[in-house]
Amino acid sequence: xxxxxxxAVVFDRVSKAFxxxxxxxxxxxxxxxxxTLCILGRSGTGKSVTLKLLISxxxxxxxxxxxxxDEITSLKEADISKVRRKMGFLFQDxxxxxxYTLYENLALPxxxxxxxxxxxxxxxxxSVLGQVGLATDKAKMPAALSGGMRKRAxxxxxxxxxxxxxxxxxxxxxLDRITASEIDELLLRQKAEHxxxxxxxxxxxxxxxxxxxxxxxxxxxxxxAFGTSSDIERSPHETARKLISEH
Amino acid sequence: MCWLNKLIEFVGKVSQFGSRVIADLFxxxxxxxxxxxxxxxxxxxxxxxxxxxxxxxxxxxxxxxRSTLVTFGAGALIPTVQALAFFVEIGPLVAAxxxxxxxxxxxxxxxxxxxxxxxxxxxxxxxxxxxxxLVIPRVVACVLALPLLTLFMDFSGLLGGYLSExxxxxxxxxxxxxRAFQDLEWSNFIAPTIKxxxxxxxxxxxxxxxxxxxxxxxxxxxxxxxxxxxxSSLLIILADVILIKCIFFAFPDSAL
Numbered sequence: 001x002x003x004x005x006x007x008a009v010v011f012d013r014v015s016k017a018f019x020x021x022x023x024x025x026x027x028x029x030x031x032x033x034x035x036t037l038c039i040l041g042r043s044g045t046g047k048s049v050t051l052k053l054l055i056s057x058x059x060x061x062x063x064x065x066x067x068x069x070d071e072i073t074s075l076k077e078a079d080i081s082k083v084r085r086k087m088g089f090l091f092q093d094x095x096x097x098x099x100y101t102l103y104e105n106l107a108l109p110x111x112x113x114x115x116x117x118x119x120x121x122x123x124x125x126x127s128v129l130g131q132v133g134l135a136t137d138k139a140k141m142p143a144a145l146s147g148g149m150r151k152r153a154x155x156x157x158x159x160x161x162x163x164x165x166x167x168x169x170x171x172x173x174x175l176d177r178i179t180a181s182e183i184d185e186l187l188l189r190q191k192a193e194h195x196x197x198x199x200x201x202x203x204x205x206x207x208x209x210x211x212x213x214x215x216x217x218x219x220x221x222x223x224x225a226f227g228t229s230s231d232i233e234r235s236p237h238e239t240a241r242k243l244i245s246e247h
Numbered sequence: 248m249c250w251l252n253k254l255i256e257f258v259g260k261v262s263q264f265g266s267r268v269i270a271d272l273f274x275x276x277x278x279x280x281x282x283x284x285x286x287x288x289x290x291x292x293x294x295x296x297x298x299x300x301x302x303x304x305x306x307x308x309x310x311x312x313r314s315t316l317v318t319f320g321a322g323a324l325i326p327t328v329q330a331l332a333f334f335v336e337i338g339p340l341v342a343a344x345x346x347x348x349x350x351x352x353x354x355x356x357x358x359x360x361x362x363x364x365x366x367x368x369x370x371x372x373x374x375x376x377x378x379x380x381l382v383i384p385r386v387v388a389c390v391l392a393l394p395l396l397t398l399f400m401d402f403s404g405l406l407g408g409y410l411s412e413x414x415x416x417x418x419x420x421x422x423x424x425x426r427a428f429q430d431l432e433w434s435n436f437i438a439p440t441i442k443x444x445x446x447x448x449x450x451x452x453x454x455x456x457x458x459x460x461x462x463x464x465x466x467x468x469x470x471x472x473x474x475x476x477x478x479s480s481l482l483i484i485l486a487d488v489i490l491i492k493c494i495f496f497a498f499p500d501s502a503l
Contacts, residue, residue: 052368089369091365098366109375113374
């Protein structure tokens, strides 16, 4: 398969099962670089698994996955690590290291994966925390942060290495409308300022319509619709039309 | 025979995990910061428990043995018996079981919680090898901390024994120490202390195995903590039997 130079992500007939449960079945799609894809679907339809497959936290049973020019299902661990360096992952519950302060959470990847000096690391951490509105909270432990702050902190950690591809697993879940909107703003700003390719798993249709260029709708492990919001609205699948509808 | 299959599968998985630990020990990066952090957790924070337990055990042991030895006119051997018992067996074994209880359960619970809350996935997503970052420092800390804790256990046991003996016979500290060490060979001291590195490896590896490989959410946290203590303790006792035989083979003079 030829992957276009400006294609960020390709899923080619990917299937994944956990025991007898088929979570993804023959899923294929492409996402051009610099675009935002919102993955919609009911709970347990394989949306989060799709993100974990993209960052190689899970391996597909069948099919191939390209991240830019790298086919990641056949890569060795050391090479997967290089591909992951291009990506940032915002986990559903932020997944901050609870024994580290917010500062240490962000400084860790910079210390481990770059040869930046301490002053540079401090400056980057301050800058990224400033972008997400947590500049004054860097000495706090994750347990001392509210749900919205944790999400923003998780986003800051995902962005600290300036990823080309950002994966976000339900960034607005459990947040009030205003805080969810602030997270959407951050994603939009990231895309506008850094041309980051963003893939968001979400149940928030309002937010998805705001940030998304394309939409993928999953149902029981199948990708039933893929395209722009108008494409999904015209989909023959009622589930897809209902999921993209704000009413 | 289902349980036998499960046992064989478990032994296989733990052995594979242990082999990976040994292989990764010698592969950079060496995580000095993490090792120091875990050494503080496993070592210095366990010290009060180990010293208090050693002191109490030493006191109680002298109380128990004194009347028998005095009856047979062997009261002068009390310090020697105390030293031999602590340096050869009680110190290494009890320190290891205490570490399995305090640190092993902690390792199992912390890693299982990190798995349940996706923190381990978070580390992997940052291109950091979570096994090297989380497991290796914990195993190294247990291997390094346990011999030192054993020494503290041995000497606090002797101190407890001295206190007990002093209250009974007003023996001088100098005489007690002289008698304690007069029949103690280096082989009685060094080999049992070194064997605790194996106990430390068992605690670190088994506890990390249960925590790192769990996949049962919050329920798995408690289960990992319990399994870490139970299996580590059992393996320590089994390993002790084997290692004693090895020590007798390597140091025939140490066989009493």
